[in-house]
Amino acid sequence: MSTALLRMGIRGRRLIQFRFCSSLTTRQNSYYEHYDSGTRNLIDEFTTYCYQRNLERAMKTLNVMQRGKVFADSITYSELIKCCIASRAIAHGKRIHKHVFSGGYEPKSFLINNLLNMYVKFGLLDEAQALFDEMPERNVVAWTTMISAYAADSELKDKALEFLTLMVRDGVIPNMYTFSSVLRACQGPGILRQIHCSIIKVGLESDVYVRSSLIDAYSRWGESDNALCVFNEMVTGDLVVWNSIIGGFAQNCDGDTALCLYKQMKGAGFVTDQSTLTSVLGACTGLALLELGRQVHVHVLKYDHDLILNNALLDMYCKCGSLDDASCIFTHMDEKDVISWSTMIMGMAQNGFSRKALDLFEEMKDSGIKPNYITILGVLFACSHAGFVEDGQYHFRSMKKLFGINPGREHYGCMVDLLGRAGKLDEAVKLIHEMECEPDAVTWRALLGACRVHREMDLAAYAANKIIKHDPYDAGTYTLLSNIYAKSQRWQEASMVRNAMKNKGIKKEPGCSWIEVNKCIHTFIVGENSHPQISNIIRELKQIIWGLKEVGYVPDTDFVMQDLEGEQMEDSLQYHSEKLAIVFGIMSLSSGQTIRIRKNLRICGDCHVFAKLLAKMESRSIVIRDPIRYHHFQDGFCSCGDYW
């Protein structure tokens, strides 16, 4: 007689040893054949229900079996617990937990680990911790389950790292599961490097899970170089590792590298999935590559029910200035969440369609989706850009009451912008002093922007000094401040600012514009006449300026109040990068096509007038995206309403 059957006899009851393992273990380990056909049928039924994750029926069948003195063992319970997790049956899970410990036999360690995992999956960390504390022996799985639980909680990441130390102290050796969990808990590049060292020491760096976690962790802390090192050391990788590195660069605003890696990935024969496409769309968004984005859209159609992917698509079209496409996708999405709505509201606002943004906000509330911090930001952004002072004040005042959202710095920034732009500079200053959180450079920049519009030199100087205090390397603000002093004939202060800039080694970022023609990106950098067709472009530009002057274009050379937010004055008025890019667009795109430009600096007043008049003269749309907002030029007007 086998020892198993002997044990059954001693305990005086029958245990179910399931068919879950019958394909894995040999039949001699199974009690199954010793049962009568009625019991066998019950077990079959139970097994089927468990596989179907039909908890209700499985529990019922188990009760029937227990009445026939056939009891569950650890494997049985484990399967039941998996059922509970799948159907999120918390109460059932707790009942099974009690059951396990009230039985007359000792639960196997894997069963307790399953219970632990169940509490973690249900987010009941206290219960999990209590169970963990009671465990007679904690193996690497139990430790890893706890570490993974704490690492996933933004408030408890320190605890995950602490558990790693405790675990090692307890003599339990972390494995690749442990490391890929604990990497999520690293709260800075220092500790990350330490963990990386440990991983190398135990020789786990080539595990794909560990590798993708490392890449992700380095990317999250802005250390793309290290992420790329980890990636490049890879001999054999999988889709997720590729997705990690592509996503890492896409999120770190390095779309070029992300797209380059995407190309390599396809070259290496990998098939993309939703995650890849989401990151690639993100790269297109960052680079304003509408045509490439459209190509990716074709692949996205395969996954038309993927919400995250659709949201990324939506954002791509918004940020590439194609709101018709965005609206079309938005109306056809079968599921919309708060991010879909926020993306659309912000997209409308940034592109100058403020009324539409506010209408969407009303629609969103009607649809029952609760706005979040970012949604409200979009709403206030829309109000400030259109001068809807009362709407803005209403939404700002009611956000806490209606949605329980406390206004943050960004919200105050929008309000300062709104009030300041409406000429209520006193109220804007008052609001800054009333802020619950400390004003920062962004807040002061909003005030400075308003001062620029209303030519408030003194207040502008005050705000600019505040910005420099917060952000001592902001070249744009230095330039602006020095220009303000110069304009007010405060020469000494002007030269002091310029000296401070020189001493700190702060240099202006050169103006740069990009345009996509035939799937190729053409770059124009001010002062660097590096484009192969530059002489033709300049010749054409001169003719255009000549033509525009005939219809009333007067080049504007007053830059004093135009340097804002890192958008420094570009040196040569005539050859501003966006002018070159626009002219190149006219020369190389077919006549009906919209000209789309992306800029690294804010557009200057002169180029703005130039684009408006040119759009009218050429009867075509020009869209320029700067780091903050969008300008849709058409028929002599701009969607920004001449405020930016």
Added chain:
DNA sequence: ATAGGGTTAG
């Protein structure tokens, strides 16, 4: 039995 990648702002 325990582990990895994707969406809104700044």
